[in-house]
Amino acid sequence: MKNLTSIRPNTSRPARLAELQQSFQDWNNTSDVMARLARRLSTTLSLEAQLSMLAKEMADMVPFDSLNYRHRIARQDFVFSTGMGGPHRCEYRLSLEGHQYGTLTLHRRQRFSEEELTGIEMMLSGAICHIRNACQFIAIEQAALTDSLTGIGNKRALDEALQRASAMADRHGAPWSLILCDLDHFKLINDNHGHVVGDHILARTAEKLEQALRNSDTVYRFGGEEFAILLPHTNEQEARDVADRIRCAIESIRVDGGETPLTVTASCGVAMHLTDEQPEQWLARADEALYRAKAAGRNCTRVFASIS
Secondary structure, eight states, X not given: OOOHHHHSOGGGHHHHHHHHHHHHHHHHHOOOHHHHHHHHHTTOOOHHHHHHHHHHHHHHHSOOSEEEEEEEETTEEEEEEEEOOOSXXXXXXXXXXXXXXXXXXEEESSOOOHHHHHHHHHHHHHHHHHHHHHHHHHHHHHHHTBOTTTSSBOHXXXXXXXHHHHHHHHHHOOOEEEEEEEETTHHHHHHXXXXXXXXXXXXXXXXXXXXXXXXXXXXXXXXXXXXEEEEETOOHHHHHHHHHHHHHHHHTOOBOOSSSOBOOOEEEEEEEXXXXXXXXXXXXXXXXXXXXXXXXXXXSEEEEOSOO
């Protein structure tokens, strides 16, 4: 094998490095629209930041009144909007290698010319790979916070949500409540009917919980058969009413168990956030209320009163 130094003398290295440095400076200082767009988009994996950059670069080339982007990533809707719309629009479904990465719509008061539409399409072609990467990054983040069986948030997601909820409750003084919900005697279902049936009941339970809640409420799988529900702007009595409603929803589940359908009940513990309370303290009080519900015979709701 030949020595590489005999092919490329050392004296050429400074020249090559100088050429690289000049190329890098040209790339950073170029006024070329597509190169500038690619350079800016490559600095972040934040989809919101990328869309803001794209909107600015596009507005410099093709004036518009509003830009709207919508995409469903995993189980969540991502929406970005800037400006106010007009009667004329152009809409693009962004795709790459057979995969969809959202819909982008531009509005303005005047019609878009063919030349302008061509310019928009060229800029979207330069942006699509970066948008794809940002969407995939969001999906990876969501997967890390999602329970694979039920599709709802997992323990890690709950921990982060409790931190945010505690901070918001202290900052704004609005009531926040937490419900812990545990399926009664669930081990017997797994022991007598198998884990496949048990997993089906857990998935059905998550569905019933989401159906019984408001859009602003969030539900998490806290443990094996334990779920947590965060309720913004909800006091103790209102949270108790929600807990009783979701217990009824869970009790309505029917799963094929042979001769008779399987049913399940749940116990709930409720605690409202206290001023300056740490998330783990809030969670511990809800868990204590759940323990009291279990001790009271299950299939009931208990509240850890904020005022003794």
